[in-house]
Amino acid sequence: MSDIHDTKDLRNIKINNVGICDYKVSFTLKNKKEKYITIATVKSGVSLDKDTKGAHLSRIVQVIDKEMTNKELTLTDISKVCKKLSSEVGVDNANISLVFETVFNVMTPKSNNLTNLFAKIELYYRCEKNNITDSHIKITANGAMLCPNSKAKSRYGAHSQKCDISATLYGDFNNIDLKKIYLAIANSTSAPVFGVVRSADEVYMTELAYDNPKFSEDAVRDTLIAVKKIYKNGDVAAELVNYESIHQHNVFCESDTKC
Secondary structure: OOOHHHOEOOOOOOEEEEEEEEEEEEEEEEEOOEEEEEEEEEEEEEEEOOOEOOOOHHHHHHHHHHHOOOOEEOHHHHHHHHHHHHHHHOOOEEEEEEEEEEEEEEEOOOOOOEEEEEEEEEEEEEEEOOEEEEEEEEEEEEEEEEOHHHHHHOOOOOOEEEEEEEEEEEOOOOOOOHHHHHHHHHOOOOEOOOOOOOHHHHHHHHHHHHHOOOOHHHHHHHHHHHHHHHOOOOOEEEEEEEEOOOOOOOEEEEOOOOO
16 A cells, blocks of 8 residues: 655755644653653654655654653754654654753752752754754753842842843753753843742842842853853853833843854
């Protein structure tokens, strides 16, 4: 019985990307000496030449289920899954993106309590002819921001807010230390934030932010500098969203696409 996916299409139109999205996969990410259990939302597809009618989407699901579900995987292992997709789907190319959250354990700065920092990870690979041709990883942290203008002009205190701040790494990032990169990002804000905050920690964080006021532009630039000191294998981009405390709007800031 012939497969209609493999019949020739005559409309002379290429397909840039077709595949599956919003698929869930559970796995354990191994990074350095740590293991992070998570559930990722997956988007994966292929591009089609103008004369190829359709893609075998069920094969994408089969590869992801077999190679990823409940497995312990490094970033390098996930890049190999992309190559596996390319060979199995039958069009000599594939892409995969994962979005997931994880938790880094740290000690609070003054009370020395073990607490959690929540990270969002976005990972992308594209493979052509068994070679990774495009890849990036985006790591998002939380932080506290205190306004320099408010501090300079107010008689008492200064307004502050929490932000989401991220760095996107391009190039050969498979051997990075995710926690180290995350901390570099978080510490580029006016002050880090924590899950457990006791009184001594609260005093420390409040005073640190007051002594370290930053505009969104400052935090983005400082993130680029801090991450590039650690990561030297490719370009880096940074961005931030400030959840404003005295405005109806929020504030965003983005660096050049790649620096």
